[in-house]
Amino acid sequence: MKGLMVVVLAAVLGFMAWQKYKPVPPPPPPPPPPAILSEPAPVIDPEEQRKVLKSAEDPDPNVRWEAVVLLDKMKSPEAMPLMFHMLQKDLEPQLRIKIIELLSNRRGADVVQALVRSMKDMEPEVRLASLRALDKIGDYSVASAIMAGPVKDQEEAVRLQALKVLNSLQDKKQAEIEAARQAYEAEKAAAAAEAAKNR
Amino acid sequence: MNRLLTLVVFAAAAAFLIWDRSRPDEDAVAPPPPPAIEIPAPKPVFSETELAKVRLSIKDADPEVRWTAAQVLYNIRDPQALKLLEQLLAEDPEPELRMKVVRLLRDRDDSARLAALVGRLRDTEKSVRIATLEALGDIGDPSVVTWVTALLKDHEPEVRIAALRTLAKFQEKRKAEFDLLAAKLKKDYEEAVRRSQEKR
Numbered sequence: 001m002k003g004l005m006v007v008v009l010a011a012v013l014g015f016m017a018w019q020k021y022k023p024v025p026p027p028p029p030p031p032p033p034p035a036i037l038s039e040p041a042p043v044i045d046p047e048e049q050r051k052v053l054k055s056a057e058d059p060d061p062n063v064r065w066e067a068v069v070l071l072d073k074m075k076s077p078e079a080m081p082l083m084f085h086m087l088q089k090d091l092e093p094q095l096r097i098k099i100i101e102l103l104s105n106r107r108g109a110d111v112v113q114a115l116v117r118s119m120k121d122m123e124p125e126v127r128l129a130s131l132r133a134l135d136k137i138g139d140y141s142v143a144s145a146i147m148a149g150p151v152k153d154q155e156e157a158v159r160l161q162a163l164k165v166l167n168s169l170q171d172k173k174q175a176e177i178e179a180a181r182q183a184y185e186a187e188k189a190a191a192a193a194e195a196a197k198n199r
Numbered sequence: 200m201n202r203l204l205t206l207v208v209f210a211a212a213a214a215f216l217i218w219d220r221s222r223p224d225e226d227a228v229a230p231p232p233p234p235a236i237e238i239p240a241p242k243p244v245f246s247e248t249e250l251a252k253v254r255l256s257i258k259d260a261d262p263e264v265r266w267t268a269a270q271v272l273y274n275i276r277d278p279q280a281l282k283l284l285e286q287l288l289a290e291d292p293e294p295e296l297r298m299k300v301v302r303l304l305r306d307r308d309d310s311a312r313l314a315a316l317v318g319r320l321r322d323t324e325k326s327v328r329i330a331t332l333e334a335l336g337d338i339g340d341p342s343v344v345t346w347v348t349a350l351l352k353d354h355e356p357e358v359r360i361a362a363l364r365t366l367a368k369f370q371e372k373r374k375a376e377f378d379l380l381a382a383k384l385k386k387d388y389e390e391a392v393r394r395s396q397e398k399r
Contacts, residue, residue, distance in 0.1 A: 005205050012212040019219075040377035043341045043369040048348045055363060060356035066363035073370045 042074040049076060056082055061092040068099065084114045093123040100126065104133035112137060116145045124155040131158070135165040140173045244275060257283050262293045266300075273303055281307075285315040294324040301327065305334035313338070317346045325355045332361040336368035344369065 042049065055067035068086065071079040083099050090096055100118060103111050115137070118130035131150060134142050143166060150162035245253065254277070256268035269287055272280040288300050301319055304312040316338075319331040332350065335343055347369075350362040 002202070005202070005209070009205060009209055009212075012209065012216075016212060016215070040373045043373050044344050044348065044366060048344060051348050051351050052363070052366070055351050055359065058356070058359065060359070063356055063359045063363065066360050066367070070363050070367045070370070073367050073374075 039075050042076065044074070049074070049078075053078055053082070056086070061090075061095045064090070064092075065095055065098055068102070072102065080110065084110070087114055087118050087121075093121075093126050096121065096123070096126045097129045100129040100133050104136045107137060112139050112142060116142055119145065119149050124153075124158050127153065127155070127158050128161050131161045131165045135168050138169065138172045140169050143169055250277065253277075254279065254283060257287060262291075262296050265291065265293075266296050269300060269303065273307070281309065281311055281315065285318070288315060288319055294322075294327050297322065297324070297327045298330040301330045301334050305337055313340060313343060317343055320346050320350060325353075325358055328353070328355075328358050329361045332358070332365045336365035339369060339372035341369045341373065 044052070049071075052067050052070055056064050056071070058064050058067065064086070068079070068083060071082060083103060087096055087099055090099075096118070100115065103115060112134070115130045115133050119127055119134075121127050121130065127150060131146070134146070146162050146166055150158050151166070153159050153162065253268050253271050256264055257272070259265050259268065265287065269280075269284060272283060277283075284300055284304060288297055288304075291297055291300075297319065301316060304316055313335075316331050316334055319327055322328050322331065328350065332347065335347060344366065347362050347365050350358055353359050353362065
């Protein structure tokens with residue numbers, strides 16, 4: 001009888017101890033990150049977008065400009081080709097300049113190519129705007145195009161701007177080379193320190 | 200003596216087990232509801248007769264009087280205000296007054312105002328059409344996109360520009376809402392990851 005009581009008591013105490021110290025299961029892994037698109041869907045449907053595209057052919061240049069701005073805001077796939085087309089074909093120099101200023105905030109080979117083409121525009125103001133945009137983008141690969149065209153431009157202001165842009169691009173390239181050299185030196189020093197520590 | 204002690208320990212352990220199983224979950228207790236606060240509705244400033252007179256002033260010969268009457272009806276939240284303002288928008292001969300009413304409706308938090316405003320997109324005066332487009336842009340409800348895009352064919356370039364700017368405002372508003380939601384989802388996810396790491 002006594003033995004049974006001891007067994008029961010031991011069982012009860014064992015159960016209590018297990019309850020108290022039982023291992024906690026690991027928490028479930030966090031939910032996967034939410035799928036976030038980089039841009040919201042356009043507020044207007046494709047049919048309405050076609051109407052906006054038509055506005056880009058409006059006789060009034062201000063309407064054409066607002067249409068470009070809207071298409072750009074909607075991240076419409078038509079926006080960039082439209083801007084490149086207008087840079088070549090639109091009759092209003094001020095509109096071409098505005099488009100160049102908008103493109104100066106973008107990057108990409110197609111943007112640079114469009115701006116290089118605009119360096120041959122009939123209007124000196126447009127050529128100047130293209131040079132300023134290319135300077136802002138800072139792509140050194142356009143240096144040869146600048147040397148071939150605007151450096152020999154008939155307008156003094158354009159030639160001056162072309163030289164300034166070449167200087168600026170040279171400075172940027174130099175800074176890039178210097179930054180890369182410093183990064184390499186730092187890496188080399190770190191590797192040497194690591195090797196000395198392991199000896 | 201030993202047997203008695205064992206019995207006491209056994210009884211205590213059994214009682215603890217029963218108490219542990221049957222105790223109520225503290226987290227599940229709902230907080231008591233907040234006490235009901237009764238705010239008495241303000242008494243109307245105008246009697247029914249006076250209100251009828253103000254409503255009649257909407258048709259006064261003087262545009263200043265008509266505008267003041269419209270503002271009064273709007274401010275006292277007269278149930279007939281929207282109907283009267285719509286009537287004023289449609290029939291008032293004064294473009295300046297119609298523009299003022301458009302701006303008044305813009306600030307009114309009422310979904311019915313959209314219908315009244317959309318109607319003004321066909322106003323004969325270009326300034327009213329532009330004011331309406333600006334008001335719709337400020338409201339930012341993209342459900343009126345079809346009517347706004349219809350004005351891309353307006354014969355006045357200023358109206359076409361205003362229509363494009365209104366559409367751009369809709370897009371900007373959607374982008375702002377989207378960015379807010381994306382930031383919230385990101386924050387929630389980071390919080391969940393942090394909590395999960397703390398538990399490990």
